Amino acid sequence: xxxxPSSIANAIWALVPIARRxxxxxxxxxxxxYSLTAGSYVQRxxxxxxxxxxxxxxxxxxxxxxxxxxxxxxGYYGQDSAYLSSxxxxxxxxxxxxxxxxxxxx
Amino acid sequence: xxxHLAWFSRYTGCWIGEWCGYVPSPQITPTLSPAQHAHALQxxxxxxxxxxxxxxxxxxxxxxxxxGDQWEECxxxxxxxxxxxxxxxxxxxxxxxxxNDAHRSLDWGDYHQFLQIGMAxxxxxxxxxxxxxxxxxxxxxxxxxxxxxxxxxxxxxFGQFVWNGGxxxxxxxxxxxxxxxxxxxxxxxxxxxxxxxxxEIPVFxxxxxxxxxxxxxxx
Numbered sequence: 001x002x003x004x005p006s007s008i009a010n011a012i013w014a015l016v017p018i019a020r021r022x023x024x025x026x027x028x029x030x031x032x033x034y035s036l037t038a039g040s041y042v043q044r045x046x047x048x049x050x051x052x053x054x055x056x057x058x059x060x061x062x063x064x065x066x067x068x069x070x071x072x073x074x075g076y077y078g079q080d081s082a083y084l085s086s087x088x089x090x091x092x093x094x095x096x097x098x099x100x101x102x103x104x105x106x
Numbered sequence: 107x108x109x110h111l112a113w114f115s116r117y118t119g120c121w122i123g124e125w126c127g128y129v130p131s132p133q134i135t136p137t138l139s140p141a142q143h144a145h146a147l148q149x150x151x152x153x154x155x156x157x158x159x160x161x162x163x164x165x166x167x168x169x170x171x172x173x174g175d176q177w178e179e180c181x182x183x184x185x186x187x188x189x190x191x192x193x194x195x196x197x198x199x200x201x202x203x204x205x206n207d208a209h210r211s212l213d214w215g216d217y218h219q220f221l222q223i224g225m226a227x228x229x230x231x232x233x234x235x236x237x238x239x240x241x242x243x244x245x246x247x248x249x250x251x252x253x254x255x256x257x258x259x260x261x262x263x264f265g266q267f268v269w270n271g272g273x274x275x276x277x278x279x280x281x282x283x284x285x286x287x288x289x290x291x292x293x294x295x296x297x298x299x300x301x302x303x304x305x306e307i308p309v310f311x312x313x314x315x316x317x318x319x320x321x322x323x324x325x
Contacts, residue, residue: 029159033116033183035151038192040144042211049240052261053222053232106193 049102067106073099107131108168110191111155114205114212115176116184121201123172124190125158129165155187171198188212199238214238218252219260221299228267228294233260249299256303259310267294267302276302280313 109129113122132150134143157164160172186207190200202215214237222232225245234240234248242248251257265278268285274294277283 027159027161028156030156030182031177031180031185032113032152032155032187033185035111035148035155035187036189036210037144037147037151038189040148040210041188042209044213047214047237049234049236049238051232051234053234054229054264 043106045106047104047106051100053098053100068102068104070100070102073101108191109151109154109189110193110197111151111158112188112190112200112203113155113177113185114188114203115180116186116205116207119205119207120176121173121203122176122180122185123160123170124197124200125163125167125170126197127163127165127167127169129154151187151189169197171201173201195238196241201239202237218250219257221249221251221260221263223247223249223267223294223299225293230264230267233263235260247294249296251300251303254300254304255307256300256310263303263310265306267299274298274302276306278306278309278313281309 107129108126110124110126112124114120115122132147134146134150138146154165158170160170160174160177163170186205188205193199200212202218204213204215205211206213217235217237218239220232220234220236220240221230222234222240222242223229223246224231225247231246239250240248251260256263263278265276265281268275268277268287270285270288275285277285
């Protein structure tokens with residue numbers, strides 16, 4: 001089979017970090033069978049988190065982009081009738097509300 | 107360039123570990139076809155992944171998290187390394203995700219159930235469910251109650267923790283029970299929380315009894 005020059009170049013590139021192993025004395029593990037870059041595997045298009053909270057600051061999972069959507073739903077908790085009804089996108093890690101739903105879309 | 111990698115078992119689909127840090131950018135010939143470019147990029151990522159272990163990595167490491175048992179049990183070639191940089195999640199947030207090697211798909215695991223406690227008030231502030239870990243703060247601590255007997259009441263667990271008589275008690279909202287709060291010698295721990303809530307299960311059963319199924323009314 002005729003070898004493609006570009007594939008040879010790529011193979012050499014892939015070998016370069018391993019060739020440097022003797023210089024940096026780093027450990028090479030054989031546990032990883034193969035690697036997949038972003039877009040090479042399938043994942044669910046959205047992630048969600050739900051909560052029921054008193055009217056205090058509520059901790060939510062950290063998100064680092066603005067693609068997350070946080071919505072609140074009104075509720076009654078027996079102690080007072082205060083409730084919130086709003087929706088906002090967040091970039092931080094806290095929210096205040098009664099019922100809330102945090103959704104991320106990928 | 108910043109790279110966040112996650113390893114999963116190809117056989118069980120379980121999470122093995124994550125690593126995030128800075129690595130040398132790939133030097134890929136720009137004239138490659140799209141398929142060759144993708145192949146070269148994966149070869150580059152594989153060369154990076156093979157040099158990262160729970161014991162360390164020859165790169166600028168920001169953070170890492172590992173399941174030592176899963177790593178030890180993983181056979182040669184038994185793991186897949188995924189680039190999860192695009193999610194932007196903290197390291198460790200994929201720990202409940204599940205990998206399907208046949209379909210090459212990553213899915214979120216079952217929801218975990220959490221309680222958020224205000225350390226100043228010792229009241230349950232929130233009942234939360236998430237398939238990612240929820241991290242609390244020193245002022246608002248978060249406890250994972252997934253799998254505990256009290257978890258069946260999750261969503262309606264609200265009340266007050268009280269230190270009295272040498273142990274932690276929990277007074278559910280709606281019981282109108284009063285208990286003096288002695289000075290607590292130590293902070294509320296996960297074990298304390300579980301013990302105090304377990305004691306109140308009969309109260310929860312009475313207060314939070316599920317509604318009758320309509321077919322029972324017509325029986």
